[in-house]
Amino acid sequence: MMDTKVKELEKLVTTMRRELHQMPELGLEEVRTAAYIREKLRAFGVTETYEVLGTGTIAVLRGKSAGKTLAFRTDIDALPVEEQTGYDFASKTPGKMHACGHDGHMATLLGFIAYLHRHPEAVQGTLVFVFQPAEEGPGGAELIMKTGILQKLGVEKIVGLHVFPDLPTGKIACRPGPMMARNAEVTITIKGVSTHGAQPQLGEDAIVAAGGVISGLNSILARNISPLDNVVLTFGTIHGGEAMNIVAKEVVLHGTMRAFDDKVYDEVVRRVELLASEIARGYGCEAEVVFNHMYRVVDNDAEMVTVLEKVAADYYVETPPYLIAEDFSWYQQEIPGLFFFLGIRDEAKGYTYPLHSGKMKFDEVNLLLGVQTYVNLIAGLNENRGG
Numbered sequence: 001m002m003d004t005k006v007k008e009l010e011k012l013v014t015t016m017r018r019e020l021h022q023m024p025e026l027g028l029e030e031v032r033t034a035a036y037i038r039e040k041l042r043a044f045g046v047t048e049t050y051e052v053l054g055t056g057t058i059a060v061l062r063g064k065s066a067g068k069t070l071a072f073r074t075d076i077d078a079l080p081v082e083e084q085t086g087y088d089f090a091s092k093t094p095g096k097m098h099a100c101g102h103d104g105h106m107a108t109l110l111g112f113i114a115y116l117h118r119h120p121e122a123v124q125g126t127l128v129f130v131f132q133p134a135e136e137g138p139g140g141a142e143l144i145m146k147t148g149i150l151q152k153l154g155v156e157k158i159v160g161l162h163v164f165p166d167l168p169t170g171k172i173a174c175r176p177g178p179m180m181a182r183n184a185e186v187t188i189t190i191k192g193v194s195t196h197g198a199q200p201q202l203g204e205d206a207i208v209a210a211g212g213v214i215s216g217l218n219s220i221l222a223r224n225i226s227p228l229d230n231v232v233l234t235f236g237t238i239h240g241g242e243a244m245n246i247v248a249k250e251v252v253l254h255g256t257m258r259a260f261d262d263k264v265y266d267e268v269v270r271r272v273e274l275l276a277s278e279i280a281r282g283y284g285c286e287a288e289v290v291f292n293h294m295y296r297v298v299d300n301d302a303e304m305v306t307v308l309e310k311v312a313a314d315y316y317v318e319t320p321p322y323l324i325a326e327d328f329s330w331y332q333q334e335i336p337g338l339f340f341f342l343g344i345r346d347e348a349k350g351y352t353y354p355l356h357s358g359k360m361k362f363d364e365v366n367l368l369l370g371v372q373t374y375v376n377l378i379a380g381l382n383e384n385r386g387g
Helices: 011-022 029-042 103-116 140-147 206-224 260-283 300-315 364-382
Strands: 048-052 054-060 063-075 124-132 157-168 171-175 177-180 182-191 229-240 250-259 286-293 298-300 316-318 337-345
Touching: 011 029, 011 103, 011 364, 029 048, 029 054, 029 103, 029 337, 054 103, 054 140, 063 364, 103 124, 103 157, 103 364, 124 140, 124 177, 124 364, 157 171, 157 364, 171 364, 182 206, 182 229, 182 260, 206 229, 206 250, 206 260, 229 260, 250 260, 260 286, 298 300, 298 337, 300 316, 300 337, 300 364, 337 364
Parallel strands: 063 124, 063 157, 157 337, 171 316
Antiparallel strands: 048 054, 054 124, 171 337, 177 298, 182 250, 182 286, 229 250
């Protein structure tokens, strides 16, 4: 059930979300956003803060009662998306929008801190609040872990959430183990030899080779990977050629690859590198394959999920795994972590557009369930202090 003390935060949380929504900034450029966050932290009585990566902020509250050192994380960056919501509080920066809900994530975490400011008795042990830049890229979580600040603060467990349009309002969803995929950006450059289009036999056609490579790589998922393993290999752009009557000397493919299992991931990488090269060679061309390895698998700590299910009670559901990716996974490489979805889908209002859509909308009242869950997790994760 929703605590009346949390419900009292609705106006504050709504205001913060709408103010943040109007000032979207891309990764590692979140200067105004960082200033806004730091001003709110001061207003909520937080005196221990650390600046990281220029625009990131780590805030700390130390309780009078014993307990674990728990971290709660939000991402703060936006996307290069043109807003189409029709909000009267829409983005004031053309071509940029909080289309992934990070404005809601920030408002939830700030609302949580406001709650603790009003009710300091709820603070157990040490609470660390991570306002992380660059989730959408290049991966602020990894950069923060490399600073060592969470390790120095002795963080024992870390928690995060994501608003999710696939999930109805009033629900949160999670699952133990792998929940979101490991991902990579893939660039394949195919080099041939140009010639006049009327004399193709004098050249080596990179476009024809690219077609063969794309078709051939699909065989990896169909024949080299178990049907029980979830893997995606998608090429979203292809660029090449100089003119309609010239055999193309170069084609560049850009795509994405995702998997839940590291061994499967590594095998797909190996086979893409091998097969692309061999297929291109069969067409008289050369292929260079470059993987930009991005985020790891979001792998939820089973004991923390059990605690979440207990404290969430009747508004908890188990989610299937998703092949979308999240850099929260970098925290989980060293710290037991819990990442869950917060439902924002409202079909009656037409709030059904997916993440990263210029039309993605949600009601701020849904964020209060995130605040309530964070409040409940303080006590829940401290019940077994030896675990």
